[in-house]
Amino acid sequence: MGQYYMPILGNVYGGQCKVFDRSVNHEYTMAKLLEHSWWQNPFVNAFSEFLYNNPGRVCWVGDYATEPDDFKLNVPAAIPRPNYKKVWGKNVNLLTCAPSDFTLDGKFLVNFDTRQFIDLDEYKATSVGSNGWTIHPLPLLTAIGNGRGGGDFHNGVGYDKIGSWAWQLLAFLDQPPKDFNKADIRFIEER
Numbered sequence: 001m002g003q004y005y006m007p008i009l010g011n012v013y014g015g016q017c018k019v020f021d022r023s024v025n026h027e028y029t030m031a032k033l034l035e036h037s038w039w040q041n042p043f044v045n046a047f048s049e050f051l052y053n054n055p056g057r058v059c060w061v062g063d064y065a066t067e068p069d070d071f072k073l074n075v076p077a078a079i080p081r082p083n084y085k086k087v088w089g090k091n092v093n094l095l096t097c098a099p100s101d102f103t104l105d106g107k108f109l110v111n112f113d114t115r116q117f118i119d120l121d122e123y124k125a126t127s128v129g130s131n132g133w134t135i136h137p138l139p140l141l142t143a144i145g146n147g148r149g150g151g152d153f154h155n156g157v158g159y160d161k162i163g164s165w166a167w168q169l170l171a172f173l174d175q176p177p178k179d180f181n182k183a184d185i186r187f188i189e190e191r
Contacts, residue, residue, distance in 0.1 A: 001149055001150060002031070002032045002149050002150040002151045003032065003033070003062040003063055003064045003145060003148055003149025003150070003151060003152055004031035004032065004062065004063045004149075005022075005031060005032070005033050005036075005060050005061060005062050005063070005139070005143070005145075006019055006020060006021060006022060006031075006060075006061060006063075006087055006088070006094070007019070007020050007022075007047060007058060007059065007060045007061070007139070007142070008020075008058070008059050008061060008082050008086060008087050009047075009050055009051075009056050009057070009058055010056060010057040010058075010082065010167070011056060011057070012055055012056065012057070012169060013079065013080075014057050014075070014079040014080040014081070014082075014167070015080065017082060017086055018095050019086070019087050019092050019093070019094055019095065020043075020047060020094065020095050020096070020097060021094035021095065021096060022036060022043050023043065023096045023097070024042045024043050024046050024096065024097050024098070024099055024100075025096065025097075025098060025099050026096055027042075029041070029042070029043035032149070032150065032151025032152070033060070033062070033139060033140070033143060033146065033151055033152050033153060034135070034151050034152065034153060034189065035151055036139070037135055037136050037138075037139040037140060037153075038133055038134065038135060038136055039104065039124060039133070039134040039135070039136050040103070041136060042099070042100075043097060044136045044138065044139060045100055045102050045103060045104075045136075046097035046098065046099065046100040046102065047097055047138075048102060048104070048136075048138060048172055049100045049102035049172075051138075051170055051171050051172050052102065052107075052171070052172045052173075053171065053172070053173060053174075054171060055110075055112055055169050055170065055171040056169070056170065056171070057075070057079070057167045057168065057169055057170070058138065058142045058166075058167070058170055059073075059082055059087075059142050059143075059144050059166045059167050060138075060139040060140075060142045060143045060144065060166075061082070061084070061087040061088070061144045061145065062143065062144060062145030062146065062148065062149065062152070063088055063145075064145050064148040064149050065084060065144045065145025065148075066084055066145075070084070070144050070145060071083050071084070071144065073166050073167045073168075074113075074164075074166075074168070075113060075167050075168055076113070079167070081167060082167065104120040104124070104136070104172070105120070105121065106120075106121060106174065107120045107172045107173065107174060108120060108172070108173050108174070108175065108176045109137060109138065109141075109170065109171075109172055110170065110171050110172070110173050110176055110177065110180065111165055111168050111169070111170055111183070112168075112169040112170070112171070113168040113169050114165075114168065114183075115177075115179070115180045115181060116180060116181050116182070116183040117173075117176035117177075117180050117181075117182060117183065118137060118182070118183050118185055119176075119182060120137075120172075123137060123185070123186060126186055127157075127186045127187060127188055128188075129156075129188050129189050130191075131189075135153075135187040135188070135189065137185065137187060138170075140153055140158070140161070140162050140163075140187050141161065141162075141163070141164060141165040141166070141185070142163065142165055142166045142167070142170075143162050143163045143166065144163055144166055146162045146163060147162075153187065153189060155189065155190045155191070156187065156188050156189040156190040157186050157187060157188040157190070158185060158186050158187035158188065161185050161187070
């Protein structure tokens with residue numbers, strides 16, 4: 001069976017959480033992780049624009065992420081953590097994204113908790129898979145529950161980094177902060 005994912009976005013302090021239904025202008029986006037986690041995917045790019053010059057906390061939560069340890073995240077103790085019911089509960093108010101022309105070109109994905117960044121132009125140039133596609137790093141870096149369903153990232157370069165930035169403070173910036181370090185992160189699927 002395939003595992004479906006929905007992202008949750010919180011503010012700097014982990015509050016004011018919003019859950020998105022993966023649609024752009026009410027047009028459905030495929031739900032499995034590797035069905036939508038590609039460079040230039042309309043939903044992922046529109047969602048990414050929320051983080052442009054606006055740090056927030058993000059998790060891409062799978063519907064099989066029900067294990068007790070899934071939400072033990074590497075974030076400061078004072079930050080409230082999301083949980084399964086905040087994303088997949090019965091009374092969750094799902095939001096959609098408006099169409100966007102936002103792109104990752106010339107940008108940096110910055111992690112303020114770890115003081116690291118990814119140069120996205122460099123990432124794109126070194127992360128093209130054998131199918132000619134490039135995986136968007138945000139959903140995989142913030143995924144919770146990966147490996148439990150079809151359509152997940154099961155094999156490839158970067159597997160050990162899946163979920164490593166979940167619920168950490170992230171933003172897309174035009175320049176990284178001067179005292180941050182470049183992270184060596186790439187995702188390339190192997191089939």
